[in-house]
Structures are given as structure tokens and as C-alpha cells.
Amino acid sequence: MKTQYTFLILFFFIFSFSAFAQTARIQGVVLDESGKPVENVNITFSNGFTSSDKNGYYMLNVPANEDVRISFSHITLKQASQVVNLKTNENFEFNPVLKTNAEQLSDVVINTKNRKRSQGLENIDPATIRKNPSANPGVESILKTFAGVSGNNELSSQYNVRGGNYDENLVYVNEIEVYRPFLIRSGQQEGLSFTNTDMVENVDFSAGGFQAKYGDKLSSVLDITYRIPTKFGASAEASFLGGSLTVEGVSPNQKWTNITGVRYRDNSLLVNSQETESNFRPTFADVQTYFTYTPSTKWQWSFLGNISQNKYSYEPLSRQTNFGTIDNPIALLVLYDGIEEDEYKTYFGAFKSVFQATENFTLKFIGSAYHTTEQEYFDIFAQYRLGEVNTNIGSDDLGSVDFSEGIGSQLNHARNDLDALIFNAEVKGIHQKEKNNIEWGFKYTREDIRDRIVEWEVIDSAGFKINPPILNLPENDQPYNPYVGPLVPYQNVRATNYVKIDRLSGYLQWSRKDEIGEHEIWYNAGVRAHNWQVSGDNLDGKSQTTFSPRASIAIKPNWEKDMVFRVSGGLYHQPPFYRELRDMNGAVNPDVKAQQSFHIVLSNDYSFKMWNRPFKLVSEAYYKSLTDVNPYTLENVRIRYRAQNNATAFAQGLDLRMNGEFVPGTESWLSFGYMKTEENIDNKGFIARPTDQRLKFGILFQDYMPNIPSVKLYLNLVYNTGLPGGSPSYADPYVYQSRLRDYRRADVGFSYVLTENNAKRPDGHWLKNFKDLSFGFEIFNLFDNQNAITNTWVRDVYSKNQYGVPNYLTTRVFNLKLTARL
Known part of the structure; x- marks a missing residue:
């Protein structure tokens, strides 16, 4: 048998090379x-x-x-x-x-940003991504201007789509799935997005109703392609927030190419603008490289690698937050002691081979590995004073606390460690026959996760300790009566988990483009299957399998108006990842089922001319019916699941986006979204989900000075109505249904492009060596809006009221930037 396999392999290679x-x-x-x-x-x-x-x-x-x-x-x-x-x-x-x-x-618009309209994909120009002013630049900052996409934290690259959470989004780079760190609690800890925008060639995004060839998530797909260099090039960027350097080149025989990027970021400028005074220097760095080797016209090999290190050192000192109403202003003053030290190291590598067997048959082989080691250590002691604010305009103590209504303290402790290793092996095939296109794929994934969580919180309010609401303990009404019950932390999570998950998944889909009379029509139908089993120490989960049929149809009528109508949908499943298996006490439930969503999307894509310039209006109405929902709470960007499938939910809404040349030669867009999502936990009735973002407005605008075209302007505006404000740990979410204030954000960037008139300069001029050389000035949070991400829950000793004190994000920040491209 061994000899037989050897002969077949030799025959395969001899046949292949003879074909080349x-x-x-x-x-x-x-x-x-x-x-x-x-x-x-x-x-x-x-x-x-x-x-x-x-x-x-x-x-x-x-x-x-x-x-x-x-x-x-x-x-x-x-x-x-x-x-x-x-x-x-x-x-x-x-x-x-x-x-x-x-x-x-005059009859046809040529636009490099045209997408595959029939597939419902939005295409994003990488140049627009690089120029977009944002406190956390990257692809995600652009997505947050889209209708249906929300992200109420400028320090985070996380985003949610149409009522889903951060774990429900697929991200691919060169068809390779990208993973995020696990122990993300705060947007300040995240640092850099995985995607290096200086290496990007193409970005496609789908907010729902995507094809079966994409993976098993409920909300969205971000499909990124890194470019293959055709000649030597280099780019560099430096600012008060860090810098980057990217170099690319090609071998003399054109068979080898490489593009490598190095990035460094220091968020001190941003986080030190927050209301909490601290000694804080979060630093993030990564190196990415993309090699391709093309030995012949039928084979191409590639390697994508990434190493990143995020260090988060945080020593809070003090904080004052004014809240309440004009008639009854209240202030929270906090003095801190302690420090937080977090570190995330991730290593990622993937090999991909593309074999063009014939003109109509292509095979792809992909193997990848992801390794992350994460630690989250902190001991933070906070002493707070809750009091009335002096509102006397003529007073020297205006804004200070005159009378304390409550005094208390809390101690937060954590020693959390996680080590995760994920392997993937995948094969894909593409067959083309006349107007038909068949795609299939099989994938094996092995997840090996070792997790230790030791986390507790003790709260003391004016001399009496607050008991956790989940325990049936004697009432504590000190100082009026002595307390005789046990002393326990308000929150106490201790667990050590060794978990292995084996997954087999695959898909088969068919696409066809046809004509009905003079009308163009596209068909797509496919199905995904996913089998997984959870095992580990004292764990023996049952084998589970899901099937996800999906389909779409798009038609472009032969009308004078350039329109495409599309309907898509199907059954979408999200088999649980490790975080979805771990409940709020740290215990793993190996039998958590896949969340299921029936999803339907109706869309219209209308391309037209206005002011004799190209424009496009995309409208999408959608509805999701979710079953086997795994409820969760949201603390900043930290998701804590109940690890139970004890809820149902729905999401419905309308997204509108108009983009085009509002200013000749530039692309801008306006977006509007309405969305409602609610869940029913244990048949108690429907309440707002943590991501219930009702209204969304987004603007990305590019302009230049007509008399000085070298001066460019980039404006990024986002308005979101407030999200539900969350609840204290282990509290009943049906009791806490208040909302945070509306999120309003405006970032603006000005750039002076020295190479704008290079075509008019004589040969040999030093600026002719640059494709782009520009100086930039950015203002983040232009109007200095106070946006909140979560609440801190404190109690008044006299009235026993519990207040949700908003945790505000960054204030106005200025930044200088230098960009150079060869």
C-alpha cells in the first residue's frame, strides 16, 4: 500500500510538471x-x-x-x-x-469601488481606509460609519452588526479566518486591529445574507485580500500615536514576492484624556509578512504570518464624574490604589496553495495555526464618595462635592491566564462549466484551550458589606442592625478549564448567471454543515451537527435606470466557541447548542448620476428570527455568556447608504439605519438585547480646497442612540433596562499633500521619488462630546438607591501625522 501511494504521488507530480x-x-x-x-x-x-x-x-x-x-x-x-x-x-x-x-x-459609470452587486457585498477602497481620521484607525473604523454597524467605543476595534455581538462576525484575510484575543475586557486593551491597511488590496463586507462558502457565524463577513507586489515599494507613517513601516518587493524572475509591515502604537495620548487620572502607557506592536511563490503558471504558494504583543499597564489615581440632573446634580469621587498589568501575545501563521488544474477547475489548500498567551492581573482598591455638587456659579468651589451621601470602597482582584492553540486544515474547489459555478470545501479545526480564572470583587458601602444578589443571604441593613450572615465577595469566580474542541465543517454551493429576455439574473444556492464535540478534563460533550441552507437571487432589469434587486437568506448557525461555553461562574458547559437564526434580506442597489457625477444608493431591509439563543451581558467590550440556550430573540431593521462623488474626484457617503432587537429569556417576556441600537447616522466626507487642491479634508461623523446600560454582575437584566446616553462622535483630519502636482514637476525633482508625501493634522472628538461605554454601580447608604454612574470615553485630542509612500 505504501508503494502504491508513492507511485501515485510521483505520477501526480510528473503529470503536473509535464502540463506546465x-x-x-x-x-x-x-x-x-x-x-x-x-x-x-x-x-x-x-x-x-x-x-x-x-x-x-x-x-x-x-x-x-x-x-x-x-x-x-x-x-x-x-x-x-x-x-x-x-x-x-x-x-x-x-x-x-x-x-x-x-x-x-456617458452611459456607463467606471468606478473602482464597484462590488459584486449580485452577492450583496460592499467594497471599500483601501486608500479611503488609510485616510480616514479615527482614534483607532483601520478597516473597522470605516465599518462603523455603515448603517447597521455599531461600535460605541473609539478605543476598540470591535463592532456589532444588526443586533449581533462582537463574537458573531467573520473576518478573513486571504481566505484565512482571523481570531481575536480572548481576555478582552476593555477597549483600551485591544491595541491594533489585525488588519494592516498598508498591505491591503481589497476589502469586501457583507452585513447579512451571505453565501454558504463563508463560515458559521450569525451576523457579518469581512473579507480582506492582501496585495501581491509587482515592484519595489515602501511606505511609512509617524504620528503622536505611533508609527508604521511597510516594504514590498519582487524577485528578478518575478516568482517570489513579499510585503512586510511593522506597526507600533502608544495610546497614552488618548487614554490620558479620560476623566480618570492615571499613570498609563498602553503599547502595542506587531509584525506581519506575506510571501508568495509562483513556480509555474498552475501553482502558487503563499505564507501569511503575524506576531503581535499588547502590553497594558494601568495605575489609576483619581476620578470625578458628575451625573444626575440639573435640579439634582450628583458627583462620584474616587481615589484609587493598585495597578493592572495585562499582556497578550499572539502568533499566527498560514500556508496557502492554489493549483490551477485546468482553466475550469481550481484547487486550494489552506493550513493555519493560531497561538495566544494572555494574562490579566490586577488589584485595584477604590474608595468612593457620592455627594451633592456645588452649583453656585459665584462660588470658588463650583463643581466640588459639598455634602457626601455615601462613602464606600471596593476591591477588585484578578489572576486570569489563558493559553489557546488553534489548528485549521482546509481544502477548497472551484468548478466552472459554461454559466455554472460550483464551489465546495472541507475544513478540520482543533482548538486546545487552557484557562485559569481567579476573579473576585468585594464591595463595602459606608461600613457594611454588600452581598451578591445571587445568594439567599440574611438582609444586611447595617449600621441599623448587626449583620450575622457570612462574609462573601460580591463577585467570586474561580475555575480551571482544559478544553478541546474538534470541528469538521464543509460547504457546497452553486452559482449561475443567466438572462431572461434582456434582463440579467444571478442565482446562488448552497448548504453548510458543521459537526463539533467538546472534550477535556471532566468534560464529555455530545457530538452535535448543524445544517445551514442558504440561497439568493438577484436581477438587473433592462431599464433606463441602473438597478439591481436582490433577495437572500437562509438558516444560519453559530456553533459555540470557547467563550460561549463558559458561564459566568467560569464553568464550561460542553453541551451548549449552536445559536440559530433564520435570516432574510431584501435589497436594492441603484446607480445613478447627480451633478453629472456617479452615485449609488443601497437599501436593505432585514429580519432575523433567533432560537437557541445564549444570553450574555456586555461590560465594555467583554462578553459574559450564561452558557445556556434558554432564550429566543429577533432583530429587524432598515439600512440606507448613499455614496458617490459629492466633491469631484473623491468618494463620500451618508448612511442611516434603524434596528430593533429584543430577546425573551426563560419566557419572561421580550426585553432589549445588549446591542439594541435603534438609530444610526454615519457620514464619511472627503473634500479639498478648490484654490489649494493640495489641502485635503477628511471628516468622520457617527451618531448612535444609546445602548442598554447593562447591569451589575449577576443581576437580573429584566430589572436594569435603562440606556446610556446617545453616542456622538466627530473626527476630522487635514492633510497637505506635497506630491499633488508631481506631474507638472520636472524630471529629477526630489518629490518625484514619492507617490505620496503628506503632513496631516487630526482632531479626534471635534466637539468634545462626553460618550459613555458602561456604568459603574454605586449605592447611597441613606436611601439604599443604586446609581449607574457612566464611564466616559475620551475627550478632544489633537494629533500630527506624517505619511510617505515610494
């Missing part, structure tokens, strides 16, 4: 006269055909050692051709520039 022997490859990016990529260009020669993708990229296998004429044609551009004579296995890069056919251009 008489061919070569031509590839590149098709550009228009303005240097922008053009999609849907037909590239043909006598025996072959392909077309450029949404990034203008094309690849074509041609006969070697003979003259071959390649033709490039497009419905709105003039045809071009090129004769090539390539050596065996040679890779030739050719980037043709197609000139405008003026008679037809």
Missing part, C-alpha cells in the same frame, strides 16, 4: 487613462479567454515560445492588443492602459 512545460503566464492590472483599475475587461487570445476582476487584475495562461496576440476589450473603452513571445514557465507582467471611448462613457 509548454505554457507561460501573463498577468497584470488593466488601467484607464486616469490610472484607475477597470473591471470586466475581456482578455482573449486564439485559444483562451479571461476577464479582469473588480481590482482590474487578470491572469492568463498562454502558449510558450511562440508569438501570441493578446486583445483587451471593454464596452466603454477602446480596444488594445499586445503581441508576446514568452519562455516556458515565464511570468510576464503587462499593465495595459485603455483609452476612453467618449461616445459610450
